[in-house]
Amino acid sequence: MSGLTDLMTMAKPNEALKARIIALLARGPDMCLQCGRCTSGCTAFRLLELKPHEIVCSAKMGFVEELVSSKSIWDCALCLKCAERCPQEVSPYELILSLRNEAISKGLEIPEALRDILMTLMETGLAFKPKKAVDREGKAYGREELGLPALRTGLSEQALMALMELLGGA
Amino acid sequence: MPGLAVFWGCRVLSGDVALELSVRKVLETLGVDITDLEPQSCCGEPIRSLNLTASCYLALRILALSASKGYNEVLMPCSKGYFMANWSLDMLSRSGELSEAISKAFSSEGLSLDRLSRPIDLVELVYRAVGPEGLRNKVEKPLGLRVALHPGCYFMRSKPGTGEGLRKLAELRELLSAVGVEAPYYPGMMDCCGGSLWLTRQDAALTLAGSKLKAASESSLDCLVVLCPSCFEMLDARQEDALSAVGEKKGVPVLYLPQLLGLALGIDPAELGLRFNRSPVEELSVVR
Structure with a gap:
């Protein structure tokens, strides 16, 4: 496929980057037949400049850089309809996540909400800080007031180390 | 013989007690024992976009931790946690690179990929523990409701491409019918919140979220029923904003599935955490 050129951007396929993007995927893009079933069911269809089957097609052909910097990968609702519908066991959902991973590790983009979650995760081992429950009148209740047992939460030191190593290696 | 561990997840621990209260109460009434898995930690779902390996590590670590404490199965009432567990298992079975990275991450805690608890969700648990007939026998107050069931992406598509979702949906409908609840199709039923x-x-x-609420309203069904705390947050807690996003005013009562089951089992609404629902649940006569 190395003879291809994207006539819109004059880009050449980047096979090494493609290999990295799809290395972990259980259901990578190579089996795609471009039937378009993913796109026909896509929740975020109206938001996407590049439709799911186009994202898969570009990735399959090795035009990955454009996808990594595309806004479309951040508009995906992660609803899994594409993966459910694909007759070829391709998961555009997984591919989009992998492209997001690459964009973040390149420093191209990191949504603010995700940054907050990561901070909380490192601090507490949970994505959201444990807090009191507030009822519809605005009254706050602790767990014991509701008859709920106290629960230990958090990640062990070893798990936190392992997590940081995995995140650092990205 | 160790029973069933339960992994609640971050949303429950950060204040969404309606799910926890109602799951505990319903299972207690049905005579199903659960033990809290400790410590509870992130299932990895929120960091999928950041790093696939790390998010699968967090999901699988819950299964490994639960197995190391002797549990064969772990109940995951949060659909996102349940999906993360299943998806990570799928990824693991297909990618040598991932299993190598996760084995390595597990080693410092003495956990192993060879010993993982099986994730189960609330519908599977209730269906297996008492089944539709057993549930019917315990009903104190047949509900007589027609609801807009919102199965949600992570329940319906926990194992994409396998047809599992439709099987689970059929089981869920049997359980609902046992408590006097009909859950007909309505436009947008399978859509994302x-x-x-x-x-x-x-x-x-x-x-x-607003389109979902609008679809439920327009189909003249009594209320929306959700399984997942993320859906609950969008459709219940953020209902006012969601409605104004689509120019709607009419509120829609939103209940968790275990709250609905609990009402039918005759459990006091206060014990099912209904005061923590923001949507107009008082419109439902079964709640009053």
Whole structure:
């Protein structure tokens, strides 16, 4: 496929980057037949400049850089309809996540909400800080007031180390 | 013989007690024992976009931790946690690179990929423990409701491409019918609430939630019923914003599935955490 050129951007396929993007995927893009079933069911269809089957097609052909910097990968609702519908066991959902991973590790983009979650995760081992429950009148209740047992939460030191190593290696 | 561990997840621990209270109460009434898995930690779902390996590590670590404490199965009432467990298992079975990285991450805690608890969700648990007939026998107050069931992406598509979702939906409908609840199809039933889009596109996420609420209203069904805390957040807690995103005013009562089951089992609404629902649940006569 190395003879291809994207006539819109004059880009050449980047096979090494493609290999990295799809290395972990259980259901990578190579089996795609471009039937378009993913796109026909896509929740975020109206938001996407590049439709799911186009994202898969570009990735399959090795035009990955454009996808990594595309806004479309951040508009995906992660609803899994594409993966459910694909007759070829391709998961555009997984591919989009992998492209997001690459964009973040390149420093191209990191949504603010995700940054907050990561901070909380490192601090507490949970994505959201444990807090009191507030009822519809605005009254706050602790767990014991509701008859709920106290629960230990958090990640062990070893798990936190392992997590940081995995995140650092990205 | 160790029984069943339960992994609640971050949303429950950060204040969404309606799910926890109602699951505990319903299972107690049905005579199903659960033991809290400790310590509870993140299932990895919120960091999928950041790093696939790390998010699968967190999900599988829950299964490994639970197995190391002797549990064969772990109940995951949160659909996102349940999906993360199943998806990570799928990824693991297909990618040598991933299993190598996770084995290595597990080694410092003495955990192993060879010993993982099996994740189960609430529908499977209730179906297996008492089944539709057993449930019917315990009903104190047949509900006589027609509801807009919102199965949600992570329940319906926990194992994409396998047809598992439709099988689970059929079981769920049998359970609902046992408590006097009909859950007919309505346009948009299988659609997404926008929960996962909230992280990156809040405006679009609210439009999706609003469209869902509008669809439920227009189908003249009694209330929306959800399984997942992320859906509950979008459709119940953020209902006002979601409605205004689509120019609607009419509120829709939103109940968790275990709250609905609990009402039918004759459990006091206060014990099912209904005061923590923001949507107009008082419109339902079964709640009063």
